[in-house]
Amino acid sequence: MNAPLPASLLKQHLIDPEICIRCNTCEETCPIDAITHDGNNYVVNPDVCNGCMACVPPCPTGSIDNWRVIPRARAYGVDDQFGWDALPPQEPVESLLAEAQAVAQAVAGQGGASASADAAPAFATPESASAALASAALAGAPDDALIEEGVAAAAVVVNRGATVPPWSAAHPYVNLYTHKEPVVATVVGNYRVTDDAADSDVRHIVLDFGEASFPVLEGQSIGILPPGVDARGRPHHARQYSVASPRDGERPGYNNLSLTVKRVAAGRDGNTHDGLCSNYLCDLAKHDTVRVIGPFGNTFLMPGRSGANLLMICTGTGSAPMRAMTERCRRRMDGKENGKLMLFFGARTRRELPYFGPLMKLPADFIDINLALSREPGQPKRYVQDLIVERAADVLALLNDDKTCVYVCGLKGMETGVLDALEHAAVQAGQDWSILHQALCRQGRLHFETY
Ligand code: A2P
Numbered sequence: 001m002n003a004p005l006p007a008s009l010l011k012q013h014l015i016d017p018e019i020c021i022r023c024n025t026c027e028e029t030c031p032i033d034a035i036t037h038d039g040n041n042y043v044v045n046p047d048v049c050n051g052c053m054a055c056v057p058p059c060p061t062g063s064i065d066n067w068r069v070i071p072r073a074r075a076y077g078v079d080d081q082f083g084w085d086a087l088p089p090q091e092p093v094e095s096l097l098a099e100a101q102a103v104a105q106a107v108a109g110q111g112g113a114s115a116s117a118d119a120a121p122a123f124a125t126p127e128s129a130s131a132a133l134a135s136a137a138l139a140g141a142p143d144d145a146l147i148e149e150g151v152a153a154a155a156v157v158v159n160r161g162a163t164v165p166p167w168s169a170a171h172p173y174v175n176l177y178t179h180k181e182p183v184v185a186t187v188v189g190n191y192r193v194t195d196d197a198a199d200s201d202v203r204h205i206v207l208d209f210g211e212a213s214f215p216v217l218e219g220q221s222i223g224i225l226p227p228g229v230d231a232r233g234r235p236h237h238a239r240q241y242s243v244a245s246p247r248d249g250e251r252p253g254y255n256n257l258s259l260t261v262k263r264v265a266a267g268r269d270g271n272t273h274d275g276l277c278s279n280y281l282c283d284l285a286k287h288d289t290v291r292v293i294g295p296f297g298n299t300f301l302m303p304g305r306s307g308a309n310l311l312m313i314c315t316g317t318g319s320a321p322m323r324a325m326t327e328r329c330r331r332r333m334d335g336k337e338n339g340k341l342m343l344f345f346g347a348r349t350r351r352e353l354p355y356f357g358p359l360m361k362l363p364a365d366f367i368d369i370n371l372a373l374s375r376e377p378g379q380p381k382r383y384v385q386d387l388i389v390e391r392a393a394d395v396l397a398l399l400n401d402d403k404t405c406v407y408v409c410g411l412k413g414m415e416t417g418v419l420d421a422l423e424h425a426a427v428q429a430g431q432d433w434s435i436l437h438q439a440l441c442r443q444g445r446l447h448f449e450t451y
Contacts, residue, residue, distance in 0.1 A: 008103040009096060010072045013044045013051060017084050018179050019063035021223050021240045021296060026055040026064050036078065040232075043081035057163045060221070060240075060296040061175055071099050085234065160415060162299060164444040166405050168308070169301035170247075172217050175294070179238065182225055182291040183212045187284045188256060195351035201263040202317060202354045203282050204244065207290060208256040214292070216243050216257055218324035219301045219407070219447070222294035226277045238293050239277035242409065242449065244320035246328035260320040260354055300407065300447040302328065309339035309404040311395065313384050313418055315346035318410025319354050321449065325407070326367060333366060339403055341367040342394070344384040346410065348375040368394075385417035392425035399425065399436060405445045412450040 005011060015026065015035075020042055027035040027042065034048035035055060055064050068090050070076065076088070165172075177183040189206035216222070223238030230236055241259045244250075250258040263282040264275030284290065302310065302325045310329070312322040322343060329338045347353035350373065359369065370391060372382040388395055398404040399422065408418050419437075426433040440446035 005069065006100040006104065008071055008073070008100050009069055010046065010075050011051070012046050012068050012070050012075055013049050014066045014068055014076065014081065014087055015042050015044060016063040016066045016087050017041045018086050019061050019175065021061055021063075021238050021293075023060060023240055025058050025060065029055045029058050038082045040234075041082050041084060043078050045078050046075040058299065060298065069093075069096055071096065071103070073103075160419065161408070161446045161448040162441045162444045164442075165299045165301045166303035166305075166308075166444045168303045168305035169444075170217055170304050172220055172295065172298050172301060173215050174220075174296055174298055176214065177293045179225065179235075179293060182293050183209060183214060184289050185209050185212075185214075185292050187286055187288045187290065189250075189258075190282075190284055190286065193260065193354045193356075195356070198349070198351040200316075200348075200352050201282060202352075203261050203263070204258055204355075205261055205281055205284065206245075206250050206256055206258045207292065208254070209292075210255065212255075214255070214257070214295070215247070216295045217247050217301055218243070218328050219321045219449075220295045220297040221449075222257070222259075222292050223296065224277055224281060225291040225293065226280045227291075236276065240296065241281075242318075242320040242324075243295075244323045246324050246331065248328075248331070252331065260317045260323065262317045299444065300409075300449050302407075303403070303405050305403065306337045307339045307403055309341070309398050309401060311342050311398050311404055311406040313344045313388070313406070313408045313410075313414075315384065315410030315414055316352075317354065318408075318449070319345060321407060321409050323355060326362070330362065330366065338366075340398065342370070342391075342398060343367055344370045344372060344387050346372040346374065346382075346384040346414070349373055350376065383417060384414060385421035388418065388421035389424055392421075392428055395422065396425040396429055396431070399440070400431075402443065402445070405447070406440065407447050407449075409449045410451075415448060415450055 017040075022037070022042060024037070027037060031052065031054055032048055032050065034045050034050070036043060036045060059065070066087055068076075068088065070091065185207035187205065188208045189204070191204055192201060193204045194200050194202045219242070221240050221242045223240055225238050226236045228236060241261060243257050244260045245256070245258040250256045259281070261278055261281045264278045281290075300321065302308070310325055312325065314322050322345070326341060326343070329341060332338065345353065345359070350356055350371070353359075353371065362369070370387045372384045372387045373379060374381045374383060399406070408415065423433040423437070426436050437446070
C-alpha cells in the first residue's frame with residue numbers, strides 16, 4: 001500500500017492514448033461519469049474522478065491503468081488530455097516535493113498548524129516524503145485494495161455483466177502488439193458470408209501471421225490500424241474486431257485467424273459514416289498486408305471446464321465470437337468435453353444472416369439454434385429477446401446450471417432487451433432475478449460485448 005500523498009498533490013488517473021482502442025467500455029462503466037471522449041481521445045476528468053477503480057478491470061487493453069502524481073493546482077484538464085498523442089512523463093519526484101513543501105509553507109503562513117499538517121501529512125523526514133512520492137509515482141494504481149474494490153464496484157455498478165472471466169478460462173495474452181509496434185499480417189482469404197442478394201455485405205476475412213506469434217482465445221479481439229491519416233494529419237486510431245476463429249486458427253494448425261466484418265455504408269443514426277476501416281478491410285485482396293495490434297480482452301472468454309454449457313446471444317457481426325466458440329466445440333465434438341450449446345441469433349432476414357449456410361449444417365444435438373428474423377417477408381418481426389422469452393424454461397435451466405456461461409454480442413440496443421428477457425425467464429418460474437444476476441456476474445458467467 002502506498003503512503004498518503006500531501007494534500008496538494010494528486011495521483012491523477014489518465015488513459016494512455018497510444019494504447020486505448022476507443023472501445024467506450026470505461027465511459028460506460030464509470031459510475032460517476034468521470035470519463036468522456038472526443039473524436040481523438042478518451043479522458044478522465046480530474047474534477048470528477050474519485051479513484052473508485054470500477055473502470056480498471058473491464059478495460060480490454062489496460063490503457064486505463066495509468067497514473068501521474070501532479071500538484072492538484074496543475075492537474076491535467078480534460079481539454080489538455082483531448083490534445084494528447086502520448087501520456088506526459090512523470091515529473092521528477094524532487095520538484096514535486098519542493099512544490100508541495102512550498103504550498104505547505106504558504107498554507108502554514110496563512111492559516112496555522114492544522115492547515116500545514118494537512119498539506120504535508122505522514123512524512124517524518126524529507127527522505128520518507130521523497131520515498132513516498134517516488135513509490136506513488138512509480139506504482140500503477142493508487143492502491144491494490146482499491147483494485148479489489150473496483151472489481152466489486154464494477155460488478156455492481158455496471159449492472160449488466162461480469163468483469164471477471166469464467167474461472168476455468170484459459171489465460172489470455174493481451175497487448176502483445178501496440179500502435180508503436182504492430183504486427184503485419186497477410187490476407188489469405190476474403191469472402192462474403194451474406195447472400196449475394198442481401199443488402200449487407202458481411203465478409204469473412206482470414207489473416208495469416210506468418211512467423212509472428214499471435215495467440216488468441218475465442219472471445220478476444222484484435223485492433224486493425226487503417227492506413228493513412230485523419231483530418232488533423234494524425235494516423236488513424238485502431239478499430240477493434242472480434243476474432244471469429246478458434247484458438248488453433250481458422251485453419252487448424254495454421255498461424256491464422258478470421259474476422260467477421262460488415263461494410264459500413266451509412267451510420268445507424270442516418271448520418272453519413274465513412275466506415276473507414278470496415279471498407280478498408282472489406283476491399284482487401286489476397287496477399288495484401290494489414291497492420292494489427294492486440295490481442296485484447298481478458299473477460300469475454302469461454303470456460304475451459306469439461307461439460308461447460310454455452311448460451312450465446314448475438315446479432316449480425318456479433319456472431320464472430322459465437323462462431324469462434326462454436327467452432328472450438330465442433331472441432332472436439334467427438335470427445336466428452338462439450339456441454340449444451342444454445343444460440344439465439346438475430347438478423348434482418350435469412351439472407352442477411354452471416355454464416356447462414358454453415359450454421360444450418362450443424363447437427364441439432366450439437367447446438368440448439370434459434371433464429372430471430374426481424375424483416376423476413378411474411379413473418380412477424382422477431383428479436384433475440386422475443387425468442388428467449390419463448391424458450392424461457394430451457395434458458396432458465398441453463399442459467400441455473402453453474403456450468404453455463406452466457407455471451408451477448410452485437411447491437412448495443414439489445415442489452416436491455418436481453419437482460420429483461422433473462423429476468424422474465426427467472427421471474428416466470430418464481431425465481432429472484434437479482435440474486436441470479438449477481439451470481440452470474442460474480443462468477444464470470446455473463447458477458448456483454450456490444451457496440
Ligand atoms: P431491425 O430490423 O429492427 O433493424 P443489423 O442488421 O442492423 O446489424 O441488425 C441485426 C438484427 O438486430 C436485426 O434483425 C435488427 O432488427 C436487430 N435489432 C435491432 N435493434 C435491436 C434491439 N434493440 N434488440 C435486439 N435486436 C435488435
